[in-house]
Amino acid sequence: MPQYETVIGLEVHIELKTRSKIFCNSTTEFGGEPNTHVCPVCLGLPGVLPVVNKKVVEYAIRAALALNCEIAEFSKFDRKNYYYPDMPKNYQISQYDLPIAQHGCLEIDTENGPRKIGITRLHMEEDTGKLVHQGTITTTPFSLVDYNRAGVPLIEIVSEPDLRSPEEARQYIEKMRAIILYTGVSDCKMEEGSLRCDANISVRPMGMEGLGTKTEIKNLNSFKSLLKSLSYEVERQIETLEEGGRIIQETRTWDEAKGVTLSMRSKEQAHDYRYLPDPDLVPMEIDRNWVDDIRRSLPELPDERKERYVEEYGLPAYDAAILTNTKELADYFEVCVKAWPNPKAVSNWIMGDLTRLLNSSGQEITGCKIAPENLASLLRLIDKGTISGKIAKNVFEEMFTSGRDAESIVKEKGLLQISDESAIIAIVDEVLAKNPGPVDDFKAGKERALGFLVGQVMKASKGKANPEMVNKLLREKL
């Protein structure tokens, strides 16, 4: 069997976080009773005039700059005609030959090091309404339409066919999501549909120049379904070719329950969108000063920030990548390091205990009750020897649930580390008296017995004795 290479290109749709829709002043708010967030414009009633929301153009430019795209000097909107009731007008306003931005890229980390994935174009368009079927789309007796989402602003980002595995596709989407979240133009919630993804996928014998026949997979609404559906489709295509069959260019839908992609063969496949410039909307000449202003207002993006963390804080690349994955986590880290300049210790606590507690309680870093300054004070207490590392973990959990600061918890619960020599000697003497066996073992050269005795002293002090002093004093006594 010949080796096959997988070729994937992704189309990502991202809803922009504006207040009002792209061509009218209806709200973009998620949810809402069906058909209440609508007006004559987004319902496509006769005689209405769409007008572009300036914020949409600004956000599209912002996202495009973050994705290293070139911003068009001249751009316009077109009508994409199709017969499908998810839009009330029988067309969707989109951009065809003059998109707002082109020629971008983003970098992913592959097994063979970082790789640049090309971005063909980024354009603006209106989102569609939502169809509700009874059962499945093919068996429902009729469909119901809610136009609340119709006209919510979207950007569509089309990648080059540069991705070579389902895993690379997942990485691309995660990186895209991280970058867009940094720009603040979308909340990128896959589960609410504000980030959606279609995939074009084909396979070809290793070494072949051209591309194999592709299929398009729709309905990918989680990272997991993206990965699973693409893996399934790779296998299906290779199997088909190996059996002497051929791939039909078609749209397939991902059936999450069955774990398969299914053909959506129908009249709808006869796609012929007959794009034409929308005569209701006038063209845009994008002012370079405006673009420069937007560029200047961009925050430091994940890649740059990650690099800086390695250089400035001396963190391992792994830590740097995790900490900078979201702006909020990176901001948290930086406030904490400012108050307690020990980056690796801060990183360990954030990536370890903090992340564990956040995950298990289903919280985001933004809702975390431990202020970064308070985490810094906790670390200072450990460093000064005021509390032991073990006690610190308990204090940390208490801080996480109550939001109180480290000092007051330590004071109230009497958790101060015992570093007073006479106090520790008293405990040591007691432990030695109670454990003649291990004492003899140690004297007979069994180094391990010391560990047991240290443990007993720590236990007797309720974890508060300074472990280094316990070690030292035990050795002296023995």
Place this chain on the structure above:
Amino acid sequence: MITKKDVDHVALLGRLELTGEENDMYTRQLNDILGHFQNLERLDTDHIQPTAHVLPLKNVFREDVVGRHISREEALANCPDRHENFFKVPRIV
């Protein structure tokens, strides 16, 4: 040159059902229209800028402000069929 097949295709895209006679008529009419535009192709347009819009307007924007919605009853008032609070449409595929 527009053929009967082209007309059938466009009719399908628009969900129109045409009789043979209608197809003949539209094929002829569409070819007449194309013929008319072929006259325009004789003009020398080498020094004319491509046009994206007939009006000399650009950059017409609105601010991102939420305005008044119409009520659901108004929204659904003209639809041929409804089910509860939704527009009801025939099966799609």
